[in-house]
Amino acid sequence: MRFIETWIPATLLSTRELAPGIREFLILPERFDGTAYPVGSHINVAVTIDGLPETRSYSLVGEATSRGLRIAVRRAEDSRGGSRYMWSLQPGARLDITQPASLLAVDWTRQNYCLIAGGIGITPILGAAQALARRGAAVTLHYAVRSRGEAAYLDDLAAMLGDRLIVHASDESSRLDLDALFASLPQGVLALFCGPMRMLDAARHAWIGAGHPLPDLRYETFGSSGTLPTETFRVRLKDSDVELEIPRERSMLDVLNASGHDVMYDCKRGECGLCAIDVVAVDGEIDHRDVFFSDHQKESNQKICACVSRARGTITVDTLLRADAV
Numbered sequence: 001m002r003f004i005e006t007w008i009p010a011t012l013l014s015t016r017e018l019a020p021g022i023r024e025f026l027i028l029p030e031r032f033d034g035t036a037y038p039v040g041s042h043i044n045v046a047v048t049i050d051g052l053p054e055t056r057s058y059s060l061v062g063e064a065t066s067r068g069l070r071i072a073v074r075r076a077e078d079s080r081g082g083s084r085y086m087w088s089l090q091p092g093a094r095l096d097i098t099q100p101a102s103l104l105a106v107d108w109t110r111q112n113y114c115l116i117a118g119g120i121g122i123t124p125i126l127g128a129a130q131a132l133a134r135r136g137a138a139v140t141l142h143y144a145v146r147s148r149g150e151a152a153y154l155d156d157l158a159a160m161l162g163d164r165l166i167v168h169a170s171d172e173s174s175r176l177d178l179d180a181l182f183a184s185l186p187q188g189v190l191a192l193f194c195g196p197m198r199m200l201d202a203a204r205h206a207w208i209g210a211g212h213p214l215p216d217l218r219y220e221t222f223g224s225s226g227t228l229p230t231e232t233f234r235v236r237l238k239d240s241d242v243e244l245e246i247p248r249e250r251s252m253l254d255v256l257n258a259s260g261h262d263v264m265y266d267c268k269r270g271e272c273g274l275c276a277i278d279v280v281a282v283d284g285e286i287d288h289r290d291v292f293f294s295d296h297q298k299e300s301n302q303k304i305c306a307c308v309s310r311a312r313g314t315i316t317v318d319t320l321l322r323a324d325a326v
């Protein structure tokens with residue numbers, strides 16, 4: 001059950017290998033006019049996983065151009081199937097996508113900006129770097145990767161930012177020290193972050209530790225990254241005999257809705273909190289993968305964002321709404 005979601009037909013124009021395991025997709029929506037979209041925008045793409053319709057959300061790469069919309073997808077063996085589907089597509093494939101939308105608010109009036117990207121998290125950050133560089137803003141980008149050979153868009157970024165691009169490559173023993181970085185930043189700086197959940201947790205702690213206001217750290221993460229491996233778990237519904245299996249390639253939200261236990265949603269990225277449902281009991285462990293709840297709320301395990309968060313074992317939830325058939 002979603003409030004507003006307008007799907008538009010589109011065509012995959014071309015693909016391009018950016019780095020081992022990272023492929024760029026150029027997508028042309030019908031009646032596309034190259035209208036600018038906000039920094040940090042993403043689109044949803046209708047995918048088919050094990051014969052079932054699903055949606056996946058991908059950040060748009062860079063600022064708008066008249067050629068179409070760019071996304072980059074890392075082929076992840078531990079994924080829930082979206083990247084496998086995307087990688088199976090050939091140029092000319094028909095797609096259904098949503099209009100670009102952004103939940104990442106950027107204040108363009110700051111004196112200083114710090115961009116931080118972890119791996120494929122560079123995709124929304126690239127557009128922010130372009131926009132800030134174009135404005136002549138004081139911006140530095142810290143790009144954490146396993147190796148330079150696995151870093152997408154490195155040449156583009158180096159040409160755009162010069163020595164304001166700092167690459168932290170694990171294989172060069174130049175790991176990103178977030179505590180030291182944030183402690184060195186002036187007050188009033190705005191930081192934009194995109195990376196995996198563990199890195200985001202570290203960034204939030206380091207940001208607060210350095211005395212910066214938390215709202216000045218704006219972030220996105222990937223719905224597929226968590227602290228536990230992605231595996232099958234079970235969900236019991238309170239006061240009913242219903243117990244559902246959530247396979248590794250599907251979300252709790254999709255399984256609940258497909259079985260008639262309506263849960264409202266919007267972003268499907270763990271950002272808006274609309275899909276949050278009450279947790280009644282945990283027999284195992286919850287892997288909160290959203291960026292909506294605070295650390296304290298996550299520790300209390302009273303609610304879970306059904307679109308991205310997962311679990312090990314069995315959890316009992318109360319969706320408050322009952323299945324049509326019940």
Ligand code: FES
Nearest residue numbers: 266268273275307
């Ligand atoms: S739908 Fe937005 S957090 Fe789940």
